[in-house]
Each structure stands twice: as C-alpha cells, then as structure tokens.
Amino acid sequence: MTHRHGGCLCGAIRYEIKSEPALVAVCHCQNCQKQSGGMYSTNLGVPEADYVQTGETKVFHDKGDSGRAVDRYFCANCGSPILSRAEALPGMVLIKAGTLDSLAGIVPKMELYTDRAAEWVAAVPGSQRFALGLG
Numbered sequence: 512m513t514h515r516h517g518g519c520l521c522g523a524i525r526y527e528i529k530s531e532p533a534l535v536a537v538c539h540c541q542n543c544q545k546q547s548g549g550m551y552s553t554n555l556g557v558p559e560a561d562y563v564q565t566g567e568t569k570v571f572h573d574k575g576d577s578g579r580a581v582d583r584y585f586c587a588n589c590g591s592p593i594l595s596r597a598e599a600l601p602g603m604v605l606i607k608a609g610t611l612d613s614l615a616g617i618v619p620k621m622e623l624y625t626d627r628a629a630e631w632v633a634a635v636p637g638s639q640r641f642a643l644g645l646g
C-alpha cells in the first residue's frame with residue numbers, strides 16, 4: 512500500500528495519509544457547499560494517528576445539524592479547505608478528497624444529505640444514499 516499525499520492550492524499545507532481511508536463519503540450539506548463553493552464535498556475518513564500534516568491551518572468552528580461541533584480547517588493563505596474534525600466521529604479526520612495529489616482509487620461508497628443535493632448532480636453508482644447526515 513502506498514501512502515497518499517496532498518495539500519492546499521498554494522502549497523503551504525502538505526499532508527500524508529498512512530492508511531487506506533476507513534470511509535469515502537460525499538456530503539451534499541449546505542455547509543460543505545458554502546465552504547467549498549462546490550455542489551458537495553468528498554471526504555476521506557482517516558484515523559487521526561494516520562494523518563501527518565506540515566504547515567499551519569486556520570480553523571472555523573462550525574456545527575452540524577445535531578448541534579455538535581464540526582471544526583473546519585483551511586489554508587489561511589489560499590483558502591483551500593483541508594479537513595474537518597467532527598464531534599460525531601471522534602478520533603477521525605475528514606480530509607477533503609479534492610486536495611489529494613492523486614485521486615486514483617478514490618470512489619465514494621456513501622452519500623450524505625442527498626435531500627440537499629443539487630438537482631443536476633447524479634447519484635454515485637453503487638453508493639449508499641442517506642437523506643441526512645450521520646450526526
């Protein structure tokens with residue numbers, strides 16, 4: 512298994528992932544839409560211990576639907592969203608897949624908040640779809 516690498520647009524933030532993601536999920540929630548400027552975010556769930564970052568992110572303290580904390584980390588220089596830490600998923604980091612250097616082998620298995628998906632975005636073939644989030 513090869514380690515995956517990624518980083519922000521300007522290169523100030525770089526990271527390495529030392530295990531295969533435990534989950535690959537598309538999130539159509541409005542907060543992901545607003546943070547990314549895109550129709551959804553694609554997140555890799557990785558154990559905190561397998562994520563190594565160089566460079567310092569800024570954090571925006573957000574909340575999920577349940578009111579639980581979702582801390583969103585981004586590059587203060589170029590604005591790339593890098594990862595989130597969700598109170599609902601302790602011990603995990605949720606890395607924005609679009610910041611990977613290579614997307615080879617990254618296929619979402621799950622879609623969240625599909626009730627908020629843009630009407631022109633098609634379902635990911637074979638993915639489990641949930642109208643709401645995980646917590």
Ligand SMILES: [Zn+2]
Pocket residue numbers: 519520521522523524586587588589590591
């Ligand atoms: Zn940057």
